[in-house]
Amino acid sequence: MRRGLARFLTGIMTLTLVAGLTGCGGSKSANGVEKVRLMVWSPSEDQSKDNGEWLQTMCKSFANQHPEWDITFVYGVADEATAADQVSQDPDASADVFMYANDRITNLIDAKAIARFGGKYKDAIESTNSKELLDSLRVNNDIYGVPFTTNTWYMFYNKSVFSDDDVKNLDTMLKKGTVSFPLVNSWYLPAFYLGNGCTLFGNKNDESKGVDFGGEKAVDATNYVIDLAANPNFKIDADGSALAGLRDGSVSAMFTGSWDANAIKETLGDKMGVTSLPTFTVNGTKKQMLAYAGSKAIGVNSHSEHMEQAVALAVYLGSMEAQKAHYEMRNVIPCNTELLKDPKISADALVVAQNNTFNNTSILQPFVAAMTNCWTPVENMGKGIRNKSVTHDNAKEQTEAMNAAMNSNGIN
């Protein structure tokens, strides 16, 4: 037994040594073809056989287009929401090319983990995307990623309950059927405040402008939401209750994004309607609800050893061809301006709704550092309204308290 243990320990030590010694290797082969090892991270759906292995297909076709490089791809799984954190924690051991949600862009820049796009690549990105979309990836006039889809939420409804005219105004809808909205989620609730004229960092990522969620306009919005919560035709969406309501018929309209689209389509079938956000009526005037919108983009690790190839691959994965395949295989809504003119894609209600929301009924979700202070106070406001601790009587002071909390980092 003792000898067995000794052997086991020696085994471990040898393994560690061997592992430590590998990892360095040559990179140039004889016939001028450069050997390249690229690590690529994407959500697991992009690599799954059921969805046609989008990432592998695209990488292969990229390699075919570049015979001058002998590329070995290493695939890893990191979805857009977490990839940025993973990369900024340890850029050295992270993917050369990864997909991230634009709200993490400041983290990546602070961690010096993301590369800027320049020259012909920057021109290529700028020529095929809308200005608003590019703004979501622009910091100090530099572009930090190749956008491949927009990221926002909008309205799904049952066409047999609401007509095309009904869905233009929330109050009209409430008279005809049940509407569910995630009041207690601070990604959704600001829609009413922003719609009534409140602003976050000037709605233009300008940290110096601060948060303006106070004053008459904000109190009016709070009062509107209090009435909304008390409406018998309104249900608060929490923990998936709206989707369950759509399934059993107790809810006829809900607010969510493309990630729930398949489940809703399965439930409502042809009766599924999807559109950008409705207006709501405050003190007799119509105001437009405004969602937070962002983008998902392909980023390049600034620590990459093969920068040229990594940038080229990122641009290719965000190209029109790749977006088209992404849409066909996985229903990822494209953002390439050329591709959106494709008659098949422009006829897709989901694509239209998401892009209309992005273009008309949303603001760019601020990604300045101070934005981190804005989530909890809004969530607490939503919870207060749900628990009825925020009422018409104390709406003013509660709103001002929320505004103060959003403007402070809680330390000084």
Place this chain on the structure above:
Amino acid sequence: MAKQFQSAKKKKMINNTVVHIILAVLAVIWLFPIFWVILTSFRAEKGSYVSTFLPKAFTFSNYEKLFNDTTILNFPQMFMNTLFIAICSCILSSFYVLAVSYCLSRIKFKLRKPYMNMAMVLGLFPGFMSMIAVYFILKAVGLTEGGLIKLALILCYSGGAGLGFQIAKGFFDTIPVAIDEAALLDGCTRWQIFSRITLPLSKPIIVYTVLTSFMAPWLDFIFAKVICRANSDQYTIAIGLWKMLEKEYIDSWYTSFAAGAVLISIPIALLFLFMQKYYVDGVSGAVKG
């Protein structure tokens, strides 16, 4: 006299009834979440939100999905990864704990007291405090990529085990030194005393050590998350279950998540049932002073 006796009996019965009712209520409260998870794992309705406590229809498909729908979240692979890691680190760390405890209990050496104090102080810090340092050390040695991640995790879970000797040492202290001395006179070496005499007398504490050192890696999330990163083929079940509750997956995976939670409790339950026999034997048959 008889009346008095009867009333005492009656009093006892009332007492027992009250106690049992309270215990029953507490048992229901404690078992309620487990019962609910089991029910949810058989629920046929989709989605994460339900308006009724009892499912409207029952199905096995949540379990089938875990094992058939493996292209996005490969549960069988995660299960085997975790089982492998947990078994290896269980064997390693049980050995460490028992060996360290035996040494500290039986061998008197100069650093004994300082070592025990140091271990006590180190034990006061939470393990994940050193997480980042551990990650960078493992990365420097090259253990953070591919299949070596399993080795890295085994090292993580078993490496610090020697510090958790207190309970086992306390147990060894209760076994009389006289037995050791008798064995020594008969020509036993230290190792033979440990393996032939002390260990067979210490079944309860071995069972306890094995159970705790199996549970820790089986349930751990933080270290696995930090070390696995984007290597989805190395994920452990804790990471897999956590993934199932993300925004994109929760609607279609929620009931399968409950099924997964039921499945991971099976190895622990089996281990406990199997070891309980020895546990009881050990306690009843122990040779005490």
